[in-house]
Amino acid sequence: MKPTPAYVLSAVLAIAAFMAGRWTAPAGQGTAPVDPAAAGDSGASRTAEGPSGRAAIRNTERSMNMSRLSEQVARRMTPQQRLDLLSKGALVFDGRKQADMLCGLIAAMTKEEMAEATRLLAQAQDGGNSCSQAVWDGLWKQWGRVDPVGCVEYFAANPDSKSRTDARFLMEGWLEVDPDAALAWAKQPKVTRLDAAAASMAITWNSNGDAKRLGEELISMPADSPVTKECLLDYFDLASLDKGSPSAAQIHEGLPPALQEAAWPVTLQRLTYTDPQAAKEWLEKHADDPGQDYNDAGRLIYELSKHDAEGTAKWAAGLPPAQGSRPHPAQEAIHRWLGADREAAMAWLATLPADSPWSAKAASE
Incomplete structure (x- = not known):
């Protein structure tokens, strides 16, 4: 018509x-x-x-x-x-x-x-x-309603400018019109960060806001799956609302060992933005644990250095080596101390052993 x-x-x-x-x-x-x-x-x-x-x-x-x-x-x-x-x-x-x-x-x-x-x-x-965020959110949601597979393909072809939130709005629209198909897609193996974000939205939605139910679902999934790691973000949200309002450290402690490893970076991230001192203490205790991931430690170093750049640098230099190719927190901490008091920082660096990874690296900056 x-x-x-x-x-x-x-x-x-x-x-x-x-x-x-x-x-x-x-x-x-x-x-x-x-x-x-x-x-x-x-x-x-x-x-x-x-x-x-x-x-x-x-x-x-x-x-x-x-x-x-x-x-x-x-x-x-x-x-x-x-x-x-x-x-x-x-x-x-x-x-x-x-x-x-x-x-x-x-x-x-x-x-x-x-x-x-x-x-x-x-x-x-x-x-x-700039277009309003509400407009972009509405666009992805509508695309998820009318052509979810097409939107998934579009994200795959244009991943760099898309966020985790964009993918979740796509899934929200898909769940509105065909939850069975959305869940079936979500439970297939995922590789990309956007696919994992969309899939985690469907799996979390299926738990109906129940942290225990979501936890049971996570135990049945491969611990090293990118979808499991994405779902853990939602799990910590839901678990933190349980009776007693457990901290991120307590939630981590209650997970089975395999999920503790996957949840290592999530725990540090949440502790950092809720209580940096608690995050520092947790990191000292768990820095040698499987799953160690210093990628999100930069924010913690920033928060701690605002109040004590010298102490933070000396503390970070004593943390265990980074697993894999991830940057060590001491690199950021020493950089911040050099910016705050270069003379004092250089004097301390000069006292380190010649084979220290920090003296040569920091002095050359």
Whole structure:
């Protein structure tokens, strides 16, 4: 069914309202929302059928106050009309107005429109006008509803600019329309970080917010799977809300050994942003454990160095060697001490044995 001219007119007027509001609204004053039904059949048909211009004027005024383009209105447009409006809306500077205008539009889009919609938003953003995060979230969710496999393939072809959160919104949309297929896909082996993030979202969703149930699922999965490691992030979220509000260290202690290894970096990360001193003590105790991963230790070094750069550097230099090729925390700590008091740091470095990994490395910086 073709959209009526009145529906299209309503949408165009909404675009005009947003653009006009950007340049003419007084500071701090937004547009007043109205019932989305005001943009529906009754108002539109009155505009078309009125014997004089008065009804059209009233409808125009009402449309100029509209702060949200509804999904209902967007569904009455053609795909090309939706994409044209998306292209215009992507140029709206105010992020909140842009989201109000585009989220309903995106929710009405079909499988065939998703790739072009993504291109248009990226084009606007590359041109200098950042798109609202709510718009991007809505885009991935809608793509997950109408073409999840296509979205997975798009992420695989464009991984560098996509985040863990993007992948989870894709999965959220997929779970809405076909949870069985989403879970079946999630339980297949995954390699990439985005696939793992999407799969972990489905597995966590299937636990219905129950940490114990999610933990049982994790025990049945390969401990070294990237999906298991992603799910552990959710597991710590859920477990921390259990009775007694256990700390990340306590949650780690309660895991079976295989999962403790996989959860090593998650534990350090969570302790760092909740209690850096507790994170320091935990790291001292567990630095030789299987699963040691210093990749997230940089944040801890930063927090500790703010208060005691010298003490942090000397402490970090005594930690066990890094497993694999990961950077040792002492590198960051000594660098920060050099920045705070180069003379004192260099004097200390000169006292280290000649074969120390820190003296030569730090002195050459």
